Amino acid sequence: MQSSFVYILLCSDNTYYTGVTENVYKRFEEHQNGxxxxxxxxxxxxxxxVYYCHFMDITQAFTFEKKIKKWSRAKKQALIEDRFNDLPNLAKKNFTK
Structure with missing residues (x-):
């Protein structure tokens, strides 16, 4: 099994980028240096x-990365801020408008 990280970057335009890497600090520097x-x-x-999580199995890391990429901004922020109890509610649609 290959150890890896899922990471989230906050970009200067206030968007998030999510990726997977074996070395989170090296990869961050690559992004930062263009x-x-x-x-x-x-x-x-x-x-x-703004966030990274270590996985012992790269397959699990890729699965988690794909999941995060589908999340709303609010749900990503809850993950970044360690507000794990908020994650299930942020996955629900609000049909009252």
């Missing part, structure tokens, strides 16, 4: 590393 011209974060620097 290593990949065609990446989402290239034109949104400077960046802040």
């Amino acid at each position: 290593k990949h011209f065609d990446s989402y974060t290239y034109g949104r620097r400077p960046l802040d590393l």
Whole structure:
């Protein structure tokens, strides 16, 4: 099994970028230094590393990354702020308008 990290970056345009890597600090520096011209974060620097989580199995990391990418901004913020009790309610749709 390959150890890996799921991470979330806060971009300068106030959007979030979520990714998976084996070395979270090295990957953050690559994003921050603009290593990949065609990446989402290239034109949104400077960046802040606001969350990361370690996984012992890369398959689980990829599964969690895909899940986070579908989340609302509010739900991502709850994860970043360790408000785990809020996560289930933020997944529910509000049909009253």
